[in-house]
Amino acid sequence: MPFRPQGKHLLLALACLVAACTPGVEAPSRERDKPAGVAVPGGAEGIVFGVLGDAVTLDPYSPLASDLTFTLVRPLFPSLFRFDRDGRPRAMLARSATETDLGVRITLRRARWSNGRTITARDVVASVRRADPPSGLAAVASARAIGARRVELRGASTGWRQTLATAAPILPGGGGVHPGGVFGGPFRLSSFTPGLEAVYRPNPRWWGAEPQSELIRVQFVQDLEIMLALLTSGRLDGAAPPSSVNLGQRLDAAGLSHSAVLGWESLWFDLEGAQLNDSGRAGVARAIDRLALERGFVRTHGRLATTLHPGPGPTAAEGAWHRPPRPAV
Template identity: 25%
Template sequence: MPQQFAATVHARRPARLPMIGTLFTALALTATACTSGGAVSPSETGKNKQVRGGGSLVIGAEQEPDCADWIGTCGASIWGTYMMQTQTIPQVFDVRLKGKNWTPVASSLMSAEPTVRLKGKRQQITYRLDPKAVWSDGKPITSGDLKYTALQVRDGKAIFDKSGYDRIASVETPDSTTAVVTLKSAYGNWKQLFSAGYGVLPSHILKGRNRNAVMKDGYTFSGGPWKIASWKKGVSVTLVPNDRYWGPKPHLDKVTFQFVSDTSAATQAFASGQFDALFPTPQLNTVEQIRALGGAARMQVESESGNLQALWLNNGRFPFSSAAVRRAFAYSIDRAAIVKRLFGSYGLKDPAQSFLSPLVSRYASTGFSRYRPDAAKAEQLMEADGWKKNAKGIWAKNGKKAEFTITSLAGNKSRELTEQILQSQLAKAGFKMTIKNTTPANIFGKLAPAGDFQVGLWNIVDSFPNPTLSASFSSTAIPSSANNQSGINFMRIRVQGLDPVMERVDNELNETARIRESRRAEKLIADSVPSLPLAAVPNVLVTGQRVGGPLSVNPVDGPWWNLEEWGVAK
């Protein structure tokens, strides 16, 4: 699956480099290595602590997923992916750091790298599975599992995103370890099929049953190093080792993810010893809080993230159905001031100028750099579109005022501050903005898919190192009866001429041509301003002294991508 939305900083998936718009230096630091003020400073990564066998860890989790049916629309939260899916669902390709780039590599599920060939205009992919790969009940992971997964996504209703799977013409299974997938047309992002986002599901358990009913509240099967022992709604998720896993077994006996939605509260719990690790949303005081812990905490800041924070404008709702209003809105906001205020302590100064995250920035352009505060341009655009300011200084047209509501995550101090700054800036420009925040489950389970919002403030997360703008910007990705309410173009975006360009990006197998077409798509997007990027947000991992093993953040699979290698430090 290409992209994921997230109400908190660290979330997928409605999916999405040298870095565009903002430049971080990848760094790892201890709390004691920070400077006395200003941005965090780089330091050498400390040696990984050796671990002992057994024991348990408790990790603070800022977001509880709505459900664990990863291919359904309810499975949109990246936190669910990080905590449960990555640990239990096998995938064809893993994303690993090779040199300076995060690159897809064949996983331990495969006996060899999948092969690709073109048969006329069709693309044929052959997958060969490792016969040692088994599910947690001892049953082999088979080619039938790939077929089941492919058809569930392609033909299912209320699927989070069908990109790539909607091109599948057939899936053949000549034997139990070989699957041959034929696509109707070439697909440049073919390596994400059965990989990040969806993976492979067990047909012998799910076939003939209601997949959503079996999986949504947690499931007992696993094809990864961990199993879900329990999901106590509103409290925690607990993992235990999968003793049938064919790869390296976990060192730990148990890992519990405890839900605490407030970053400051989570940091305080970490400081008191309740949590052994955090993956905190970068808040205003997070660096200072961690710095105050001295040597009791180790913090790693990873710039090559897939996280992009943006203002998502509903193009199907007044007043943002007007391109002129959207452009005037963009010229009325000082994005640089917002970014500096929110993320200056992390070294971030400049706003993002693209809807592609650092993970895929080689495909990006800087088209949004033109949108800086310019009151004259904003007024010119509004007046040319028939608007006039009323006695209270608010733009009005045909008896309607330029007023709207913004929606984001309730209780998130960083988001609330962003909204307050926006409210002040926009009021001066003649827009009236009301704040009405809610839960992630309500945003991504109800409001966004139904288009029941005007402006949203949330993140989009690239879930694979390939450009997937079409997942969020193609008109065919608008949830509707035509696509069984699938797709993540919640903004109802329809930009003239954009769909065919993004289709070429998706189809093109030549890397140079993909980059060229991706930048053409970005220009069309920037010209129309269907939404407005704010910042490429780094990943932050905080661990305590009890935690050992190789600790790092994978921009696709998250901070616990190698949880089986974690342990209690000796």
């Protein structure tokens, strides 16, 4: 999806900035054999992109991680599989996957971290051990390296490719995230100022299609009205505004190009201090009026999913969870 810097600005999700950089086949490991890549707008002068809110941490496996955290680290680290723009899981770090009675065995493609070290099965195991929901890696009950580039994952999943594509970045040694650190995605984190911005520059050891932008500044905007004003004035090249009433009409009136992309918003209920047993917590979960949440947050812009792995199509959001009956009209 191209930017249109002349006249109008384009609103799109941050993930789209690097979607074209996600390899779908085994990538050559030699620098001179890199594919030419797909043009990402901005060039040497860079792109200024706005997101609503702020990220307390960029460590996706920190207890403080949010949905925005996972969005911001997506250009920085690979995952075994990754959802494409249509919601289909595509191989990324995984070269092959063989499902077994107990789980799945993964063979990794040849790839390196930004410091030149090889990405290994031990990095996958270390990341699995740190992962908590909503990461798909949390569905893995046990992980072990069975070779430098082979890993065995055991657990319960009805679709391992979807599970391993869900908020599941692989970190070097499972470690944290900080500017000047080690990265494995198309970009590296140049700087991070909480409450202000995160700055991305290309990772010279990235093993996929080469991004064409030398600089991306992701600025944290605290209010939708401020975001729209920054877009209209040209101080932002693009942004990811949340769904809101009459948003499309407001963008059209401001002369801003816009489109929708597949994504999700998560609501988490913290019951740690509620002194409830498992039965009590299950009762709270059953009592939540998900239809009211759908009317209040999703409206006509999406669907209430009954699976952790929703995808495109009329039935791809359906799963094993109970869907409450809709009231008669």
